[in-house]
Each structure stands twice: as structure tokens, then as C-alpha cells.
Amino acid sequence: MSDTPARLLKLLSLLQTPREWPGSELAERLGVSPRTIRRDIERLRDLGYPVQATLGAVGGYRLAAGAAMPPLLLDDEEAVAIAVGLRTAAGAAVSGIEEAAVRALAKLEQVLPSRLRHRVGALNAATVPLAGGGPRVDPADLTVLAAAVIGRERVRFGYRTGDGTVSRRLVEPHRLVATGRRWYLVAFDNDRDDWRIFRMDRLSDPMPTGARTEPRTLPGGDDAAAYVSRKLQNRARTYRATAVLELPVQEAERLLGGAGAGLVLEGLGEGRCRLRTEADTLEWLAARLLMLGCEFRVEEPAELAGHLRELGSRATRAAGQA
Numbered sequence: 001m002s003d004t005p006a007r008l009l010k011l012l013s014l015l016q017t018p019r020e021w022p023g024s025e026l027a028e029r030l031g032v033s034p035r036t037i038r039r040d041i042e043r044l045r046d047l048g049y050p051v052q053a054t055l056g057a058v059g060g061y062r063l064a065a066g067a068a069m070p071p072l073l074l075d076d077e078e079a080v081a082i083a084v085g086l087r088t089a090a091g092a093a094v095s096g097i098e099e100a101a102v103r104a105l106a107k108l109e110q111v112l113p114s115r116l117r118h119r120v121g122a123l124n125a126a127t128v129p130l131a132g133g134g135p136r137v138d139p140a141d142l143t144v145l146a147a148a149v150i151g152r153e154r155v156r157f158g159y160r161t162g163d164g165t166v167s168r169r170l171v172e173p174h175r176l177v178a179t180g181r182r183w184y185l186v187a188f189d190n191d192r193d194d195w196r197i198f199r200m201d202r203l204s205d206p207m208p209t210g211a212r213t214e215p216r217t218l219p220g221g222d223d224a225a226a227y228v229s230r231k232l233q234n235r236a237r238t239y240r241a242t243a244v245l246e247l248p249v250q251e252a253e254r255l256l257g258g259a260g261a262g263l264v265l266e267g268l269g270e271g272r273c274r275l276r277t278e279a280d281t282l283e284w285l286a287a288r289l290l291m292l293g294c295e296f297r298v299e300e301p302a303e304l305a306g307h308l309r310e311l312g313s314r315a316t317r318a319a320g321q322a
Contacts, residue, residue, distance in 0.1 A: 004040075007032065011040050012063075013073035015051060020060040076116055083108055083120045137183045137200045144206045145185055148173045152213050154190070157206040159198060171196070172213045175224035186224045188216050195219060197231050240278045241285050241304050246295040249273040255292055274299075282307040 007030055014021060014029060027034045041061060044051050050064040074082065086105040109117060148155045155173055160166050171187035174195075178184075183200035195218065218227055245252055249267035252275065256263060264276040275296075279285045285304050289296055290311075298305045 008040055008043060009073060011037075012044060012049065013075075015044075015049075015061060015063040016073060018062075020054065020062050022060040026061065079108070079112060079116055080119055080123075083112070083116075084123060087120075141200065141203060141206050142176065142183065144208065145173050145200075146176060148206075148208055149175060152215060154209040154211040154213060155187075155206050156209060158204040160202045160204075169198070170209070171198075172216065174216065174218060176200075177225050177228045179228070184228050186218070186227060195227075197228055238278050238280055239282060239285055239301060239304065241276070241301060242299040243275050243289060244268070244297045244299065245273050245275055245292065246271065247273060247292065252292070256288075286311060 010030060011026065014026060023034045023037050026037045030037070032040075041051050041053070051061055052064045053059070053061050083105060086101045086108065109120065112120065145155065147153075152172070154170060156168060156170050158166060159169050170190045171185075172190065174186045174188065176183060176185055177197075185198040185200060185203065187196060187198065188194070189196045218224060220227060220230070247255070248271050249265050252265050252273050256265070256275075266274040266276070268274055275289075277285070277288065279288070282304055286307055289298075289308075298308065
């Protein structure tokens, strides 16, 4: 690569990848000699880029953090991924990040080549975000806890439980888990000598203590997302319902998409069957039964029968008003 400005840009792009680059590998990538690479590194340093060099068999060059952020050099897929991520972040559950995401997206779209601008625009036009009504999280709190996770440092914070009880907690942060609508902190609670998950929107004033900790192994492995999912499922109330449907069992299977986990159909003869199913809300159970378009009788639970009566009264009043 004989064009020096183009070669410097390519070199800078390689150095922005977080790894050590041996001079010989950089020379091979750019098609020049190791001596040319050394001269180009000096040129980048003269331009203000903090390129560090390490010696030894595994040494090489890397771009360190400087006083100012240098321009980022992105390939096509990286540029599209960042544009889509910024568009998503503009409506995220992290408080205060929306405006910054919109500003960054505007700057990126201004310099995107037309071919990439078309790809990003097509993806945005074809995608409709579901507006979330979940609580917002302070990004400063996320930053404090993320640093504590990486640094294995104990943290104190205030916490409000679902029933309104407020307490101070001393924990060893393990991971932050984003579920889309909410953020959770997975941590070992020192006062309770057990693992806990904390909703970030109920957490306040996290303060690092300076005390370092040894790494702990999360129960069931190190998959924090799976751990949060299991805990949330265990906390959620499950309604188990039984209803007699005025439908042949084969027709019920077709309408329900076949029997599966949490759904059992039992043929009763004479064009009737019994459905056993479960859900975490009465609303979902009622909707599932009503959408079958047949007569049915709820055997249990009583709460479901009461909810259906309320829906019937509401529908009757609405029809009368019409």
C-alpha cells in the first residue's frame, strides 16, 4: 500500500481493535516492511494518537486511551450495527440517554455512505418499536455498578422492595442484566449471606466501599441472565386452570397449536374435551379461552370464573351503550 494517507487510516483502523498487534503482522496486513510500520507509528504519535509499544515475544502495538477520543474508523457492518444500536437506545429504559443517542445518530448518519444510509433507513422503516412503559434507570448508577463488577469491589446502596420497605445493602456485584424493560443487578448480599437480584429502578445512591473481594461462583453456573430468568419465574404467581370445552379434542388441539408444556387436553366424548393449562395472569387465561370461539365452563380457579364474569358485564354494558 503505497498511498501514505490511506495506509495511515488503515493502520489506525487496525489499532482501534482492542488487542496487541505485532509489527510483522501489521506489515503483512498493509503490504509494507516492518520499518515502514515503525515510521507510520511515529507519524500517528506526532498526530496525537497514543500508540503504545510493548516488547517481547507477545508484544506489539496498541492504541491506548488518550486525552481526547480519536475519530473511529468503522467497516460497513460495524457502522450499520452502531446506527441500529443508537436508534434503539433513543427509546431505551436508561434515563437521560435518549438525547445523547439521537445526537450521536445524527452525526453518524451525516457521514454514512449512501449505500449504508439506505440500509439503515430501510431497517428503521421496516421496524416498529414497542413503546415501553417500564421504569427508567439512572445511567450514573449503572456506571458505578459496572465498575464495581469489573473491579470486584463491594458496594453499599439503598433499596426499596416491592412492598415499599427501604433498607441499606452491602453487596458484591456480580453482573448487570438487561431484560429489555428492566435492568437487574445480580450480587452476593453480605448481610444475608446469599445471592440476590435487585431491580435497578428500586436502587439508589450506590457507593463503592473500596473493599476488594474474591470472585464467587454463581449458583447453577456463571450464566447471570439464566439465573435472573429462573428467579423471576419462581417469583411470578402461576394460575393453573381447568375448563371443559364444547369442542372435539382434535379441533381444540388445532386451535391451541397442539398440546405442549403447560397445556393438556383430555377427550371427553360427545364433542367435548377438558383443557388444563397455566399462565401468570388471569387476563391471558381468559383471552385464551375466549379466542377459541366455543362454549366452555371453568372448573378452576374461582378467580378466573370471577374475571370472566367481570369481562362479560363490561362487554354487555359496552354493547348497551352502542
